[in-house]
């Protein structure tokens with residue numbers, strides 16, 4: 001038997017609207033956190049990252065890109081560069097404090 005194809009991703013109109021609003025909010029120039037996005041678009045913070053992943057993929061086709069200011073530890077200055085996930089790290093792997101500044105997001109023209 002052939003493996004069943006993955007369920008096709010049918011974006012609901014609501015998701016489209018939410019992403020449109022997030023994109024508009026990201027396009028204002030100031031980097032914003034997932035928490036700020038959640039407050040602006042009125043969705044739970046934990047849902048913001050999923051939408052950001054989707055926006056990051058779709059932006060590539062439009063000559064723009066999602067700019068991520070990586071999370072940074074306030075305790076020792078460790079920057080979470082390698083972290084590809086968009087969620088906020090729980091605590092610093094170096095010094096173990098929980099004082100990690102959350103990543104910030106904005107949208108920029110892709111000049112590459």
Ligand SMILES: [Zn+2]
Pocket residue numbers: 073074075076077078092093094095096097
């Ligand atoms: Zn640290």
